[in-house]
Amino acid sequence: MSKERGRVLVTGGAGYIGSVVAARLVETGHRVTVLDDLSTGFREAVPSGAEFVKGRIQEAAEVLDPSYAVVMHFAAVAEVGESMVNPEKYWDTNVLGTFALLAAMRGAGVRKLVASSTCAVYGEPTAGVISTRTPTAPVNPYGASKLAVDHMIAGESAACGLAAVSLRYFNVAGAVASHGERHDPESHLIPLVLQVAQGRREAISIYGDDYATPDGTCVRDYIHVSDLADAHLLALDAAAPGEHLVCNLGNGNGFSVREVIAVARKVTGHPIPEVVVSRRPGDPATLVASSARARERLGWVPRRSNLSEMIQDAWDFAQATAVKESTGH
Numbered sequence: 627m628s629k630e631r632g633r634v635l636v637t638g639g640a641g642y643i644g645s646v647v648a649a650r651l652v653e654t655g656h657r658v659t660v661l662d663d664l665s666t667g668f669r670e671a672v673p674s675g676a677e678f679v680k681g682r683i684q685e686a687a688e689v690l691d692p693s694y695a696v697v698m699h700f701a702a703v704a705e706v707g708e709s710m711v712n713p714e715k716y717w718d719t720n721v722l723g724t725f726a727l728l729a730a731m732r733g734a735g736v737r738k739l740v741a742s743s744t745c746a747v748y749g750e751p752t753a754g755v756i757s758t759r760t761p762t763a764p765v766n767p768y769g770a771s772k773l774a775v776d777h778m779i780a781g782e783s784a785a786c787g788l789a790a791v792s793l794r795y796f797n798v799a800g801a802v803a804s805h806g807e808r809h810d811p812e813s814h815l816i817p818l819v820l821q822v823a824q825g826r827r828e829a830i831s832i833y834g835d836d837y838a839t840p841d842g843t844c845v846r847d848y849i850h851v852s853d854l855a856d857a858h859l860l861a862l863d864a865a866a867p868g869e870h871l872v873c874n875l876g877n878g879n880g881f882s883v884r885e886v887i888a889v890a891r892k893v894t895g896h897p898i899p900e901v902v903v904s905r906r907p908g909d910p911a912t913l914v915a916s917s918a919r920a921r922e923r924l925g926w927v928p929r930r931s932n933l934s935e936m937i938q939d940a941w942d943f944a945q946a947t948a949v950k951e952s953t954g955h
């Protein structure tokens with residue numbers, strides 16, 4: 627557990643991953659302020675015990691002051707498909723937004739940052755698992771914008787002594803208590819599959835079955851959001867001033883789209899009909915992590931690596947959310 631007990635600004639703390647980490651920070655005794663514009667997040671996802679400021683990261687200077695010890699930066703636009711058709715939104719929010727956040731941190735003398743990065747920065751590596759030594763070569767504007775952010779953070783660390791950690795998540799899944807994946811419209815595989823099981827969709831569309839993978843569908847490395855929260859707390863004290871530490875976070879196991887659907891059938895007991903449609907532009911065939919550096923530098927060990935448990939937790943969250951929506955509370 628971190629020794630840090632100063633104020634923490636959590637950008638994007640009304641979103642899926644940010645709200646889970648904000649809740650964990652509150653539980654472990656940190657004073658948390660969430661800054662979120664609610665563009666994709668939900669006010670009710672902000673944990674009780676955290677202060678909430680509705681606003682954009684572009685205006686972070688209005689919130690940050692020297693009482694903050696660290697910023698945890700989750701706020702972003704993060705849809706691969708959308709980034710292919712609306713790339714300027716990705717440069718605007720992810721790059722210009724983070725640029726403004728870093729300037730605000732400099733102005734307020736906040737010298738620690740833990741930021742969300744993504745496996746999308748690696749593009750489509752041809753061989754083996756992806757380590758932090760794998761060359762970065764994004765194949766969509768989302769990944770390109772997040773790589774630009776990582777470069778910006780590296781420069782800030784070198785020039786201004788920022789202690790920074792970029793955590794490159796692979797495919798985040800699962801839920802923790804009342805915090806889970808909830809986007810409107812939803813685009814991610816597991817919540818969509820579960821919407822079929824709930825009767826909210828007729829079938830799950832498989833985006834292509836002609837990839838060079840064992841069953842022809844895309845392979846991803848799914849990581850439980852609770853394990854991600856562990857890594858964020860460990861990251862609080864991991865970098866030295868002037869250092870930009872980059873770690874991958876995944877389990878090192880790949881599951882195809884068809885395997886995910888098969889596990890979801892077992893978890894939900896629903897037949898979950900599938901239909902194969904054309905590929906989604908910008909999707910790499912296979913993304914599987916080596917998290918060796920996270921283990922070495924953060925002492926991080928994933929504890930919830932079972933896909934069936936991740937989908938069970940996501941299912942419990944989806945069912946509880948459906949009840950809340952139907953009863954209004």
Ligand SMILES: NC(=O)c1ccc[n+]([C@@H]2O[C@H](COP(=O)([O-])OP(=O)(O)OC[C@H]3O[C@@H](n4cnc5c(N)ncnc54)[C@H](O)[C@@H]3O)[C@@H](O)[C@H]2O)c1
Nearest residue numbers: 638640641642643663664665666667682683701702742798
């Ligand atoms: N979900 C994944 O599998 C995954 C994988 C790799 C990386 N990531 C990264 O993790 C982070 C969180 O992703 P998520 O899945 O929780 O997404 P999310 O959409 O649930 O959360 C993002 C939050 O940021 C807020 N936000 C967006 N633009 C903002 C702005 N300009 N100012 C203030 N708030 C703003 C949104 O309202 C939302 O609450 C992102 O940086 C994303 O790139 C996610």
Ligand SMILES: O=c1ccn([C@@H]2O[C@H](COP(=O)(O)OP(=O)(O)O[C@H]3O[C@H](CO)[C@H](O)[C@H](O)[C@H]3O)[C@@H](O)[C@H]2O)c(=O)[nH]1
Nearest residue numbers: 704706744745746813814815818831832833844883906909
């Ligand atoms: O209805 C769907 C939705 C998704 N998929 C497939 O399922 C896999 C997973 O797709 P998601 O949309 O759930 O996740 P992505 O792999 O596109 O994206 C995730 O990983 C990215 C990095 O590649 C980003 O970090 C992003 O934020 C994060 O959600 C992909 O092969 C996609 O083609 C389908 O077949 N049908």
